Amino acid sequence: MSFVEKYRLAFEISPVPMLLASMSGEILLANSGFHELFEYDDGELLNQTVDVLVPDAVRSQHPELRDAYYRVPTKRSMGAGRELNGVTKSGKIIALELGLEPVKNGDETWALVAAIDIRQRKSHEERMHLAMNAAASAMVMVNESGGIVFVNMAAEKLFGYANGDLLNRPVELLVPDEFHRSHPVYVGSYMTASETRRMGAGRDLFARHRNGAKIPVGITLTPVDSPDGKLVMSTIIDLSERVAAMEALADKSRELEALNVELSHFAYSASHDLKAPLSSIAGLLAICLEDLEENNHDEVRKNLKTILEISGRSAKKVEGILKIARAGHEKLPIERFSLEETIREIWIDLTGGTNSDTQLVLVMGHSDPVSTxxxxxxxxxxxxxxxxxxxxxxxxxxxxxxxxxxxxAGFLSVTVADNGIGIPEKNKSEVMQMFRRINEKSGDGLGLALVRKQIDRMGGTLTFTSTEGEGAEFSFSLPLSEASRV
Incomplete structure (x- = not known):
C-alpha cells in the first residue's frame, strides 16, 4: 500500500476538509470536504499545485513562503496573527484557518493541511464590529499583555486618533502620564481576578487625548474569553459635558451666594443710610413743635425747610442705592459735582445740622468739581x-x-479722621470683615465691608490707622475720570 493510500481512508471519514501536498506544492490527496469548500469536483484538485487555492494578490509570494516552511517544518497554524484567505474555483475569496503538520515520506517531507472555514465567524465579527462602531460609547479591547486589539470609531474620535492608529499599541497610550508606570500592574491584577465592574469606583478617572489633554471619563470593564486568551472590553463614557455642567452649577451656586450677600448689603445700606436722616427729621420736628408753642415761626420755617431738603436727599439716596444694587459689578454713570457741597449735605443728613457736640472740619485741597x-x-x-x-x-x-x-497722580484721595475712642489693636483685623461687631456701638457689621467692596470695584484702595483712645483715620483713593483731571 502506497504512502498516499494509507491516508486516503482517514481523509474520507474526516469531517474536516483536509489536503496532502508535496514539497513542490503538488496536491497528492484532498478529501471531499476540501473539494466542496473550494467548489471543485471530487478528484479535480489532484496533481494541481496548492497555488491555485491562493488569491492572485499573494500567489506570486506563495512559493517562497512554502519553501520557508519546508526548511523548518513544524506543526503550527498557518497565517497566525494575520488575515488568511483562499480562493475557490469560481474566484470567491473565503476566510480560512489552516493547520499545518509535517509528514515524513522517506527523504521527503510532505504537508498535511486541515482547513477551517471561518466565514461565518468573520461575518459575525464584522456584524459585532459594525454594532460596536455604531455605539455612542467608546469601546477599547485589550489582551492580557495590555495591547489594544479592538477600538471602535467612538473611541478613536474621543481620543483623537485616525482609523487603525491604536491597534496593537499599548493601552497606556490612553492613560495620563502620571499613571503609566502603575497601570500595567492594574491590568495584570484585573486579568487574574476579572469581573464586570466599574473602574476606579469612588474616585475621578481621566483618560489621555492624543494631544496630551486629560478627559474626565467613566469606565466599565468586562472580561471576554476568546480563543486567543482572555481579553478585557473597556466601555468608556466621556464625562466632559457632565463635569462642565456640574462646574456651571457650582458657579451658579456661588453666584446665588454672592447675590444673597448683595441682598444683605442692600438691606443694610437702605436701613443704615435712612436711619440717620429719619432721626434728624424726627429731631427737627420736635424742635418745630417747641418753636410753635413759643410762636417762633421763623425758626419753624427754617427747620421745615431743612426737613424738606433732608427728605429730598433721602429719596435720591434710595434711588442711588437701588442703582448700585442693580449695577452689581458694572460701572455707574459718571457725574460731575462739588465734593465739598456733597460732604456738607451728608453732614446735615446725618446730624440734622444741630449736633453741637461734634465739629466738622473740612480741608479741601482743591476747588474743582469731581467727576466720578x-x-x-x-x-x-x-x-x-x-x-x-x-x-x-x-x-x-x-x-x-x-x-x-x-x-x-490721577486719583482722588479722601481722608476721614476723628478723635474718638479708636479701635483696639485686637479688633483691627476684624474691622472690615462682614457681619463682625466690635462692641455694642457697632451696627450690623456690613458698613465697612460694603465700603471696601465698592472701592475695590472702582479700582481704588482703602486703608486705616487707629490708636485706641486717640481716634481713627480712614483713607481711600479712587481713580478719576478724565473730566476731573483737566
Missing part, C-alpha cells in the same frame, strides 16, 4: 462719617471729625 460715580461716593462717605460720629469719646471736651481731600 456720585451715588457710590456718597455711600462711601456716609458710612465713614457715620462711623466717626458713632465712635465719639464722651470723655473728651470736643468731638472733631476732619474730612480732607486732594488730587494726586
Amino acid at each position: 460715580e456720585l451715588g457710590t461716593l456718597k455711600l462711601i462717605l456716609e458710612n465713614l462719617i457715620s462711623n466717626a460720629l458713632r465712635y465719639g469719646d464722651p470723655a473728651k471736651p470736643t468731638h472733631e471729625i476732619h474730612v480732607s481731600s486732594l488730587f494726586e
Whole structure:
C-alpha cells in the first residue's frame, strides 16, 4: 500500500476538509470536504499545485513562503496573527484557518493541511464590529499583555486618533502620564481576578487625548474569553459635558451666594443710610413743635425747610442705592459735582445740622468739581462719617471729625479722621470683615465691608490707622475720570 493510500481512508471519514501536498506544492490527496469548500469536483484538485487555492494578490509570494516552511517544518497554524484567505474555483475569496503538520515520506517531507472555514465567524465579527462602531460609547479591547486589539470609531474620535492608529499599541497610550508606570500592574491584577465592574469606583478617572489633554471619563470593564486568551472590553463614557455642567452649577451656586450677600448689603445700606436722616427729621420736628408753642415761626420755617431738603436727599439716596444694587459689578454713570457741597449735605443728613457736640472740619485741597460715580461716593462717605460720629469719646471736651481731600497722580484721595475712642489693636483685623461687631456701638457689621467692596470695584484702595483712645483715620483713593483731571 502506497504512502498516499494509507491516508486516503482517514481523509474520507474526516469531517474536516483536509489536503496532502508535496514539497513542490503538488496536491497528492484532498478529501471531499476540501473539494466542496473550494467548489471543485471530487478528484479535480489532484496533481494541481496548492497555488491555485491562493488569491492572485499573494500567489506570486506563495512559493517562497512554502519553501520557508519546508526548511523548518513544524506543526503550527498557518497565517497566525494575520488575515488568511483562499480562493475557490469560481474566484470567491473565503476566510480560512489552516493547520499545518509535517509528514515524513522517506527523504521527503510532505504537508498535511486541515482547513477551517471561518466565514461565518468573520461575518459575525464584522456584524459585532459594525454594532460596536455604531455605539455612542467608546469601546477599547485589550489582551492580557495590555495591547489594544479592538477600538471602535467612538473611541478613536474621543481620543483623537485616525482609523487603525491604536491597534496593537499599548493601552497606556490612553492613560495620563502620571499613571503609566502603575497601570500595567492594574491590568495584570484585573486579568487574574476579572469581573464586570466599574473602574476606579469612588474616585475621578481621566483618560489621555492624543494631544496630551486629560478627559474626565467613566469606565466599565468586562472580561471576554476568546480563543486567543482572555481579553478585557473597556466601555468608556466621556464625562466632559457632565463635569462642565456640574462646574456651571457650582458657579451658579456661588453666584446665588454672592447675590444673597448683595441682598444683605442692600438691606443694610437702605436701613443704615435712612436711619440717620429719619432721626434728624424726627429731631427737627420736635424742635418745630417747641418753636410753635413759643410762636417762633421763623425758626419753624427754617427747620421745615431743612426737613424738606433732608427728605429730598433721602429719596435720591434710595434711588442711588437701588442703582448700585442693580449695577452689581458694572460701572455707574459718571457725574460731575462739588465734593465739598456733597460732604456738607451728608453732614446735615446725618446730624440734622444741630449736633453741637461734634465739629466738622473740612480741608479741601482743591476747588474743582469731581467727576466720578456720585451715588457710590456718597455711600462711601456716609458710612465713614457715620462711623466717626458713632465712635465719639464722651470723655473728651470736643468731638472733631476732619474730612480732607486732594488730587494726586490721577486719583482722588479722601481722608476721614476723628478723635474718638479708636479701635483696639485686637479688633483691627476684624474691622472690615462682614457681619463682625466690635462692641455694642457697632451696627450690623456690613458698613465697612460694603465700603471696601465698592472701592475695590472702582479700582481704588482703602486703608486705616487707629490708636485706641486717640481716634481713627480712614483713607481711600479712587481713580478719576478724565473730566476731573483737566
